[in-house]
Amino acid sequence: MSTIRLLVGTRKGALVLTSDGERRRWDVSNLHFGGWEVYHLKGSSVDPDRLYASQSNAWFGQLIQRSNDGGKNWEPVDNKFVYDGAPGTHQWYDGTPHPWEFARVWQLEPSLSDPDTVYAGVEDAALFRTVDGAKTWQEIPGLRGVKGHLWQPGAGGMCLHTIVLDPSNPERIFVAISAAGVFRTDDGGRTWQPMNRGLKSRNELPDPSAEVGHCVHRIARNPSRPNVLFMQKHWDVMRSDDAAESWREISGNLPTDFGFSIGVHAHDPDTVYVVPIKSDSEHYPLDGKLRVYRSRRGGDEWEELTDGLPQRNCYVNVLRNAIAVDALDPCGVYFGTTGGQVYASADAGDSWMPIVRDLPAVLSVEAQTLP
Amino acid sequence: MIRVVLPSHLRALAHIDGEVKLDVVDQATLRSVLDALESRYPMLRGTIRDPITRRRRPFIRFFACRQDVTHEPQDATLPDAIATGAEPLLIVGAMAGG
Numbered sequence: 001m002s003t004i005r006l007l008v009g010t011r012k013g014a015l016v017l018t019s020d021g022e023r024r025r026w027d028v029s030n031l032h033f034g035g036w037e038v039y040h041l042k043g044s045s046v047d048p049d050r051l052y053a054s055q056s057n058a059w060f061g062q063l064i065q066r067s068n069d070g071g072k073n074w075e076p077v078d079n080k081f082v083y084d085g086a087p088g089t090h091q092w093y094d095g096t097p098h099p100w101e102f103a104r105v106w107q108l109e110p111s112l113s114d115p116d117t118v119y120a121g122v123e124d125a126a127l128f129r130t131v132d133g134a135k136t137w138q139e140i141p142g143l144r145g146v147k148g149h150l151w152q153p154g155a156g157g158m159c160l161h162t163i164v165l166d167p168s169n170p171e172r173i174f175v176a177i178s179a180a181g182v183f184r185t186d187d188g189g190r191t192w193q194p195m196n197r198g199l200k201s202r203n204e205l206p207d208p209s210a211e212v213g214h215c216v217h218r219i220a221r222n223p224s225r226p227n228v229l230f231m232q233k234h235w236d237v238m239r240s241d242d243a244a245e246s247w248r249e250i251s252g253n254l255p256t257d258f259g260f261s262i263g264v265h266a267h268d269p270d271t272v273y274v275v276p277i278k279s280d281s282e283h284y285p286l287d288g289k290l291r292v293y294r295s296r297r298g299g300d301e302w303e304e305l306t307d308g309l310p311q312r313n314c315y316v317n318v319l320r321n322a323i324a325v326d327a328l329d330p331c332g333v334y335f336g337t338t339g340g341q342v343y344a345s346a347d348a349g350d351s352w353m354p355i356v357r358d359l360p361a362v363l364s365v366e367a368q369t370l371p
Numbered sequence: 372m373i374r375v376v377l378p379s380h381l382r383a384l385a386h387i388d389g390e391v392k393l394d395v396v397d398q399a400t401l402r403s404v405l406d407a408l409e410s411r412y413p414m415l416r417g418t419i420r421d422p423i424t425r426r427r428r429p430f431i432r433f434f435a436c437r438q439d440v441t442h443e444p445q446d447a448t449l450p451d452a453i454a455t456g457a458e459p460l461l462i463v464g465a466m467a468g469g
Contacts, residue, residue: 036380061417079417
């Protein structure tokens with residue numbers, strides 16, 4: 001029977017949760033990296049016991065940890081992220097030029113073919129790659145050349161938070177940056193294009209259709225249909241059917257289309273999950289009810305999922321890296337909250353249960369399906 | 372032999388129990404002590420000083436013989452009591468709440 005392993009990053013450490021294919025009973029590891037923020041952990045798809053973790057805090061900076069045994073043991077590998085060449089400037093909050101400064105790693109995305117190759121999305125926004133198992137990192141510099149001098153941080157910092165690799169085309173990579181937008185390369189990172197046509201940021205940008213500057217919170221897709229992408233923007237849930245060449249809004253009947261995270265079913269590329277959040281200044285669910293919304297039609301029509309979720313006095317948030325799916329059938333769906341719960345559904349969202357609670361705020365959840 | 376006391380997070384990271392005892396060949400300065408510390412424990416590189424600029428991280432403090440020597444030049448000689456191991460050099464994470 002398959003095993004599901006969840007990798008949970010929190011404000012004060014990381015946990016590894018495991019269950020069998022029933023996904024009813026979960027073993028919870030000890031806290032790894034206690035006291036440190038763990039923005040993200042992820043395993044290699046070709047060597048699932050090879051895990052990478054981003055560990056940081058305000059006192060001691062950034063560390064990258066690596067495990068070769070599925071998260072039982074970890075070793076610090078490297079923490080040098082040096083921007084390529086003269087780093088230049090982006091815009092600061094007051095509109096003045098501000099030098100690029102490394103703060104932390106938000107996202108680790110292992111290559112789909114080599115466990116030693118990993119991409120890292122960092123703040124201030126840039127994309128790095130290692131080809132030696134995280135011993136050394138090099139920036140992929142072309143990205144910041146796409147009007148990087150005009151990028152400006154949002155309140156959460158100017159982070160590259162999402163990296164989407166294309167299983168059918170290793171030269172194609174999508175990234176999303178807050179608050180710059182979506183970018184795509186078709187030549188392995190040498191050149192990049194902004195991919196924000198169709199996004200509208202009426203209350204955030206002086207030009208609502210600007211080429212860059214949109215506050216994209218997360219993009220996701222089913223790997224079997226790599227040209228169809230879904231996006232949770234600051235406001236608006238969006239969809240692209242042409243590899244991000246254009247986007248259209250699919251918020252439909254959502255009670256609010258503000259949110260941070262978005263997930264796609266492992267087997268049905270038109271089944272999408274979001275957790276609507278009240279507003280950009282009220283980061284908690286509408287009416288104190290924690291509701292996942294699922295569309296089975298690729299957007300526009302959404303159904304609320306509440307079975308097992310608190311429907312009163314709930315004021316948590318679900319952050320951008322905190323929705324994950326497993327590859328079993330029925331598909332398992334997971335999300336973590338800033339209130340320290342991780343909720344799981346073993347039936348594609350129909351019902352939910354908290355599999356761990358009272359953790360520090362959950363920053364990221366990843367699911368591994370092991371044979 | 373120079374004694375160094377690290378904050379708990381860094382002791383855990385480097386798998387250190389108690390104090391670190393370092394042989395520093397050169398004159399005992401903040402720079403020479405930190406160089407020796409990072410040489411012995413490579414996983415600490417970048418945690419006390421920025422890995423690129425080598426500047427002290429903002430929330431790190433250095434105490435020696437009840438004095439805050441954080442803002443002394445990195446090449447200033449540390450007190451004799453530190454150089455001889457009579458007193459430890461304290462590397463401290465700044466206070467913070469939350």
